[in-house]
Amino acid sequence: MENTDHKAGFVNIIGKPNVGKSTLMNALVGEKLSIITSKAQTTRHRIQGIVNGEDFQIVYSDTPGILLPGYKLQENMLKASRSALSDADILLYVTEADDEPSEEYPFLEKIKNSKIPVLLVINKIDLSNQEKLEELSGKWEEILPEARIIPVSALEKFNMDVLFKFILEFLPKGEAFYPKDELSDKSERFFAGEIIREKILLNYQQEIPYSVEVEIQEFLEEKKLIRIEAVIYVERDSQKGILIGKSGSALKSTGTEARKELEIFFDMKVFLSLFVKVKKDWRNNDRQLKAFGYR
Numbered sequence: 436m437e438n439t440d441h442k443a444g445f446v447n448i449i450g451k452p453n454v455g456k457s458t459l460m461n462a463l464v465g466e467k468l469s470i471i472t473s474k475a476q477t478t479r480h481r482i483q484g485i486v487n488g489e490d491f492q493i494v495y496s497d498t499p500g501i502l503l504p505g506y507k508l509q510e511n512m513l514k515a516s517r518s519a520l521s522d523a524d525i526l527l528y529v530t531e532a533d534d535e536p537s538e539e540y541p542f543l544e545k546i547k548n549s550k551i552p553v554l555l556v557i558n559k560i561d562l563s564n565q566e567k568l569e570e571l572s573g574k575w576e577e578i579l580p581e582a583r584i585i586p587v588s589a590l591e592k593f594n595m596d597v598l599f600k601f602i603l604e605f606l607p608k609g610e611a612f613y614p615k616d617e618l619s620d621k622s623e624r625f626f627a628g629e630i631i632r633e634k635i636l637l638n639y640q641q642e643i644p645y646s647v648e649v650e651i652q653e654f655l656e657e658k659k660l661i662r663i664e665a666v667i668y669v670e671r672d673s674q675k676g677i678l679i680g681k682s683g684s685a686l687k688s689t690g691t692e693a694r695k696e697l698e699i700f701f702d703m704k705v706f707l708s709l710f711v712k713v714k715k716d717w718r719n720n721d722r723q724l725k726a727f728g729y730r
């Protein structure tokens with residue numbers, strides 16, 4: 436079933452405040468591009484949208500990405516920390532038509548030094564005209580010669596198809612990072628698991644991060660709070676001990692951090708219960724991997 440032509444990657448949307456990043460993301464995620472699997476409402480959420488097609492998966496994000504890879508077992512994803520500029524496969528650098536191009540723009544130096552393909556989006560061209568636009572493009576070309584320049588109007592959904600084509604063109608080959616089917620109805624559970632996993636990665640060292648799998652066993656949205664029960668699977672008893680810590684202290688602080696972040700993410704009070712279980716050598720166990728959603 437392996438599809439060698441499949442493409443998948445992270446597309447980070449950066450730029451000054453108010454240039455239209457969120458509007459652009461909505462236009463990209465909302466338009467025709469097949470199944471929308473997840474779309475959060477505000478920019479403080481990390482993943483705003485995942486767009487799946489038969490042959491591709493695009494993970495959009497417009498905040499400094501601290502999202503850690505969901506499917507760590509894939510070699511190419513074993514990177515401990517990702518920042519908005521280094522974790523992306525493609526950068527959408529959003530500017531607006533009535534803003535003068537300049538070297539002073541944020542992140543420019545970093546962008547120039549990185550090898551990530553940059554699509555320089557000139558947004559809000561509905562407020563501009565051809566002449567001005569050509570002048571703008573010329574200036575941007577000088578500042579960022581490697582970037583593709585794409586004028587759009589996110590608000591009026593103008594040139595979204597062109598932008599999308601470029602994104603697809605630059606998207607690297609690879610398997611989907613997130614299950615395509617499951618996300619649509621399980622995205623909340625999925626993101627809950629990701630947040631918990633991230634806290635584990637941040638709080639423990641050495642082999643622990645690579646030995647855990649988080650399974651959300653219960654996700655109950657009640658009137659005033661969300662009740663989440665998660666099991667953290669490890670491979671060995673010794674790891675269980677480390678994870679829990681002295682009289683539970685390590686697990687407790689991980690749980691607190693995860694809960695706080697979950698509350699921000701879901702914009703609701705969260706009651707989180709974490710359990711640690713040993714599943715011997717789950718990483719080498721095919722059936723177990725399937726159960727966790729690995730292919």
Ligand code: GDP
Nearest residue numbers: 452453454455456457458558559588589590591
């Ligand atoms: P962000 O801060 O970069 O995420 O920007 P937003 O997406 O929140 O947009 C900021 C403002 O610009 C909002 O009022 C949008 O409606 C407006 N805006 C976004 N895209 C366009 C566009 O293509 N044309 C015009 N005229 N306004 C836009």
Ligand code: MG
Nearest residue numbers: 456457458478
């Ligand atoms: Mg925004």
